[in-house]
Amino acid sequence: MDLHVKLPGLNLKNPIIPASGCFGFGREFAELYDLSLLGGIAIKSATPQKRFGNPTPRVAETPSGMLNAIGLQNPGVDVILEKELPWLAQFDTEIIANVAGASEEEYVEVIEKLNASQVVKAYELNISCPNVKHGGIGLGTTPELAAKVTKMAKAAANKPVYVKLSPNVTNIVEIAKAVEEAGADGLVMINTMMGMRLDLHTGKPILANVTGGLSGPAIKPVAIRMVYQVAQAVNIPIIGVGGITRAEDVLEFLYAGASAVEVGMQNFIDPYCCVKIIEELPKVLETYGVNSLQEAVGRSFK
Amino acid sequence: MDLHVKLPGLNLKNPIIPASGCFGFGREFAELYDLSLLGGIAIKSATPQKRFGNPTPRVAETPSGMLNAIGLQNPGVDVILEKELPWLAQFDTEIIANVAGASEEEYVEVIEKLNASQVVKAYELNISCPNVKHGGIGLGTTPELAAKVTKMAKAAANKPVYVKLSPNVTNIVEIAKAVEEAGADGLVMINTMMGMRLDLHTGKPILANVTGGLSGPAIKPVAIRMVYQVAQAVNIPIIGVGGITRAEDVLEFLYAGASAVEVGMQNFIDPYCCVKIIEELPKVLETYGVNSLQEAVGRSFK
Amino acid sequence: MQEEKGIIQSNEKIAKDTYRMKIAAGMAKDMKPGQFVNIKIDGYMLRRPISISSIEADGFVIVYKVVGDGTLALAKKHAHHTIDVFGPLGSSYPIHENRNEVLLIGGGVGVPPLYELAKQYRVLRKEVHVVLGFNDKDSIFYEQEFKALGCHVVVATMDGSYGVKGTVMDAIQAHAITCDFTYSCGPRPMLKAIEAAYQKGYMSFESRMACGIGACMACVAKDKKEADLYHRICKEGPVFPIGKVEF
C-alpha cells in the first residue's frame, strides 16, 4: 500500500514521525536502525542559546503514561546548525525543526538562523513553553498570543510553519482557528498535559520542577477528541500526536482527522517502535478495510 | 488511627466517599457491604425532571481509564426525595447531593426541593454539564459563569455548597478563586476530562454521544496537579477525586492538599474498593510515617 | 453476587476464534441459566461480561469469542491460574415447567447461555428444539453437545458451508419447526427477525457495560411500550420477555 503523504513542505514516505524531545537528534536511534525508514523526524526543540533545562529528577512514571520536565535542554540553534543538521543530512527523511523560546523574538531568532539550512523542511512551533514576557503563561493558552507568535514566525520563515498546540486550554478550536488565520501551514496536536506526582515518602513532588508534562496512552482520548474537533474547524492539515504505541493508534488519529502522526514516549519503551509501526501499518489498514491513508483521514466526521 | 474528617456540613468518619455517578444511590452496593462503613456518599447528579440521558453505547475503555457519556440519567429530584433519600437515611454515613441542571435556575430548583431533606448534608454542584442557555458550554469553563451559579446556589441552599470543578480549562486556579469568592464552602476536583475513542472498524466514535468524560488512573496526575495548585490559592477545603484505586492514591491527594476524597470508576472494577481503601488507609499512613490525616494535608507545599 | 478468584481448570479452542474455559468457583451454586459473570483481565480496566454457559457442581463454563484485546488476553490464560470473576449477575431465563416443548435459537456467541437452559429443560424431560446460526462451518460449536443432551439440533451457516444455508429463520422454515415458545440470544439482526416472528418467550441482550451491577447506567435500553421507562441490561436484563425492550 502507498503510505506516502504530502504536506506543506513535507514529502513523507510514510506518516510516521518521531516526536520532538523523544528522539533527540536521532543519533542514538541511528545505532539501532536506518533513520531513512522514517517519514520524518521532529528534532528536539531549539532555542537561541544553549539550555540546560530543569534540575533532576526530570521524569516520573504514571498509569499508562509519564511526566517529563526536561526544560528544553538543547545545545542551542548554532550548534544544531553546525553539528546536528549536517549529520542528519545523510538520511533520506524529512526533518522538522521544533522551535521554542522564552519570548516571541526568540522564536524569530531561531527561525532566521535555521532558514539557512537545506536540511530543515518545515518548522514546528512549540508554544507550550512558559513565556517569560507574559508572566510565565504559555503562548499556546490564549488565541491572541498564539496568533501573534505564529504571525511573527511566518514573517520570518522561508519554510512552512506548523504550530504545535497545547492541550491545557478550555477551547482548543478557538486557538487552532486563530493560528490558522495567522498563517500557519499546519497544526501538530497535542503537546503534553500539565500533571504532577507526589512522592509517598516525602509528600513532595517527584519532579524537581514540581509539575511536568503528561504523555503516553493515558492522554490519547484527549488528543483524539481535540484532533476531531479541530479538523472540522480548520482547513490546514493536522499532524496527530499523543499516546501512539501501535499502528492501530495511527489509524484512530487518521479517522479523527490527522494526515500524519508523531510518536513520542513509546520510543523510550520500545526504541524500534517507529519502524515496527511503519511495518504494521499496511496490514492494519487492510484488516480494517482501508484502501488508502487519504480514505481514512477524517472518516469520523465525514 | 483516627480517620475522622470534619468539613462544612460533613462529619466524615473517614475520608472515603464514592463519587457521584459511580455509585448510583447506593442500592446495588448495599447488597455487597454495609454503607455505614463509608465516610459519605455523593449520590448521582439530580436534575429537576427525570432524565434518560444519552443513547448507548455510553461507555468505552481507554488505557488506564474509561470514557462515559451517561448524560445525567436520573429519576429527577422529586423521586430522589421520595424514594432514594428516605432509603439512604438508614445508613450512618453523610449524604452529599450532587446537583446538575441545564440552566442556573435548574440548580436552584433542585436545591430548593432538597433543602427539605434531613438526609442530605451538603450539596455538590456539577458545573461540568453543558449549559443550554450559554450555547452548550459548561458553567465550569469561565470564572464568571461558575461564580454566578455558585452565588445563586448559595442563596438558595440551607446546607453547605461544594462546587465540583471541571478540569477542561486553561486556568483552574482562576475558576476556583471565583467560586470561593462567590461563597462556596468547599471544592470537589476534578470531574472528567473531555475525550473520545473511535471504532477501528467503522471509523466512527464508539460513544453514541461522540465525546465523553475521561476518568480513572490516567487522569490522576492532572487531578493531583490541579488540587496542588488550587489548595495554595484558596482557603476552603478540597475533596479530591480522579483516578483513585488504592489507599496510596488517597495519601497522594492529601499531600496535594485535599481533606477527603471521592472514588469513582474503581467502584466498577472492584465493587468493594471503598471498604478496602478504608481498611488499608491506616496501614498505608503508618508505612509512610504519617500520624494523622491532618498532618498529611497539603504537605507537598508546606 | 460476589467477587471470587476462580481457578481455571481448562481453556481450549473449540472453533474459529472461539474458546471454552472451565472455572472452579464457589459462586456456581448461585447461578441460573442466562446470567453472566464479569471478568477482570490483567492490563485492562473494565471487566468483560461473559454469559454462563454451563453450571456444574464445583464451577462453571464460559464460551467466548476473541474479538478484541481483552478476549485475546483471556485466550492466553493457562489452566491452574486464578481468574477474578464477579457474579452471578443479571436476570435469568425463567423455566416454564408447564410447557412440553421449547425452541432455543442462538447465533454465534449467543449460543453459550442456551446450553445450560437446554440442560435444565432436558432434566425436566421436555422436548428441546435448538437452532444454531453461525457464519461458516469453522465457527460452529456445541452442535454435538446439544445433541448429547437429547435436543433436536438444526444448524444454519450464512455461507452454506454446513447445514441450512442462511439464517436461523431459514433453518426454522427449512425444518418446519412449529414450536412457538422461544428463548434466543445472538446478534441484533437475528433478534429483530425473531421478534418479528414470535410473541412468546425470552431474549437476551448485550450492551457495553461499566459496572455490571446496575449502578452506572451505562447499559440501559428503553422499554418498548412505556415511553419513560428504561431497563438496565446488566440488572433487569440481560434476559427480557420477548418484545419488552427497544433495541
Place this chain on the structure above:
Amino acid sequence: MQEEKGIIQSNEKIAKDTYRMKIAAGMAKDMKPGQFVNIKIDGYMLRRPISISSIEADGFVIVYKVVGDGTLALAKKHAHHTIDVFGPLGSSYPIHENRNEVLLIGGGVGVPPLYELAKQYRVLRKEVHVVLGFNDKDSIFYEQEFKALGCHVVVATMDGSYGVKGTVMDAIQAHAITCDFTYSCGPRPMLKAIEAAYQKGYMSFESRMACGIGACMACVAKDKKEADLYHRICKEGPVFPIGKVEF
C-alpha cells in the same frame, strides 16, 4: 545494544527484599562490568534500569531490591518465562591492568555491579579489597560470593548487627585498608564520603531515566568543573571517573 526476550532461569530471594535473577540472553557477549540493562515489566510504562551483576557465557545475572511496584512485579516472575531486556547500556568500569590492587566499595543495591568487576580483576590475579555496607544483617548479600572469588571482604552494617558498626568508611578505617584506587556504587551519602576521601578510581550513579539510551535528557548530571557541560547518566555514565560529575 539490542532488545531481546531473555529467558528467566531462576529468580530467588537472597536477602531482605533482595532478589537475584539469572537471565539467558545472547546480549551477554557484549556486556562489560558496570553497564546496565533496561527491563520492561508488564503493566508498567517505563523500563527499569538494573545493573549487570555477573556476565556468563549464555546470559547474565541481576540483583535487585524490591522498592516499588515494578521491582515487586519482577520479584514475582517465574523461571522459564521470558523477560524483555534492552541492553547492554551505558559506560563500564575500566579495567586497569597495571594496578596490583583495587578497592571496591558497595552500598546496598550498589553492590551488584561490583561483582563482575571483582571477577574480572581476579581473573587477572589482582588483589581485590571489597567493602560492603548494608543497613542490617538481614540485608547482607554476596559476602560469600566475593570471598569465593578470592577477594578480601569486609562488611559494615549501620545498626552493627554484623561486621563493623557504621558506614563503609568506618569499615575501611577499622580494617586499615590503604589501597587508594576505588570503584564504588551506592547511595548518595556514601558516594559523597568516598569522593571526599579518594581521588582515584570510578563511581557509578543512579538517576530517574526514561529512554536509557541518551535521547530524552531525563538523566543528566552537571560536570563538576565545566559549568556548561552536562553528562547523561545513561549514556556517558553510569560509570564516571571519581570527581567528574556533580551529584
